Amino acid sequence: MTSKTAVTAAPIAPVLAERWSPRSFDHNYELTQHELLSILEAARWAASGNNFQPWRFGVAVRGSKEHATVAARLSGFNAAWAPHASALIVASVLTHAPDGTAYGSGQFDLGLAVSSLMIQAHELGLHAHVVGGFDRDALKVDLGLEEALVIPVLVVVGRVAPAEQLEGPAREREIAPRVRHDLDDILLFGKP
Numbered sequence: 001m002t003s004k005t006a007v008t009a010a011p012i013a014p015v016l017a018e019r020w021s022p023r024s025f026d027h028n029y030e031l032t033q034h035e036l037l038s039i040l041e042a043a044r045w046a047a048s049g050n051n052f053q054p055w056r057f058g059v060a061v062r063g064s065k066e067h068a069t070v071a072a073r074l075s076g077f078n079a080a081w082a083p084h085a086s087a088l089i090v091a092s093v094l095t096h097a098p099d100g101t102a103y104g105s106g107q108f109d110l111g112l113a114v115s116s117l118m119i120q121a122h123e124l125g126l127h128a129h130v131v132g133g134f135d136r137d138a139l140k141v142d143l144g145l146e147e148a149l150v151i152p153v154l155v156v157v158g159r160v161a162p163a164e165q166l167e168g169p170a171r172e173r174e175i176a177p178r179v180r181h182d183l184d185d186i187l188l189f190g191k192p
């Protein structure tokens with residue numbers, strides 16, 4: 001398989017270089033309780049504005065009623081691969097602080113928590129893949145979530161499987177090297 005390890009201008013932590021987002025997941029692997037607790041703990045300890053911790057997670061393991069509910073709301077291509085992974089994690093966030101004021105940095109905070117979750121998954125030999133392609137409004141209703149919550153993303157978690165399990169363009173994408181803009185292209189000023 002083509003290496004998925006990031007080509008970096010300077011060394012970075014191995015877990016950051018090696019993390020990637022597969023679409024070919026082991027159809028049979030079940031997450032252990034330890035693995036689930038560990039990735040959720042990683043999310044729990046993320047930084048957030050005022051330490052408000054506005055993230056709320058729902059874990060739908062493959063085969064559960066909740067999993068069927070979440071999987072039914074995945075859009076097109078995502079519906080073909082994501083349900084095979086071990087779990088679909090609903091990553092939702094409160095839009096308002098307890099005093100009723102709009103909470104501006106909630107999605108940013110959730111992003112930090114999801115990033116920690118993904119890195120911890122990789123540390124455990126698992127893989128995580130963020131998915132934004134789903135009907136978030138319908139899913140919120142289906143799950144009966146409180147009004148103050150929105151669901152920006154789902155996080156697909158499981159054990160990676162050979163790319164050959166996928167077909168066509170999906171397989172090509174699975175084995176393609178990971179690419180990024182050059183540092184020069186994203187650096188506004190202060191070039192090292």
Ligand SMILES: Cc1cc2nc3c(=O)[nH]c(=O)nc-3n(C[C@H](O)[C@H](O)[C@H](O)COP(=O)(O)O)c2cc1C
Nearest residue numbers: 019020021022023078129130131132133134153178
């Ligand atoms: C907010 C967000 C939404 C995404 N939505 C999808 C999606 O709907 N389907 C999908 O296959 N990948 C999705 N991705 C995964 C990205 O395509 C992937 O992270 C990106 O191509 C970089 O690849 P890497 O994570 O392997 O480095 C999403 C990622 C993010 C952060």
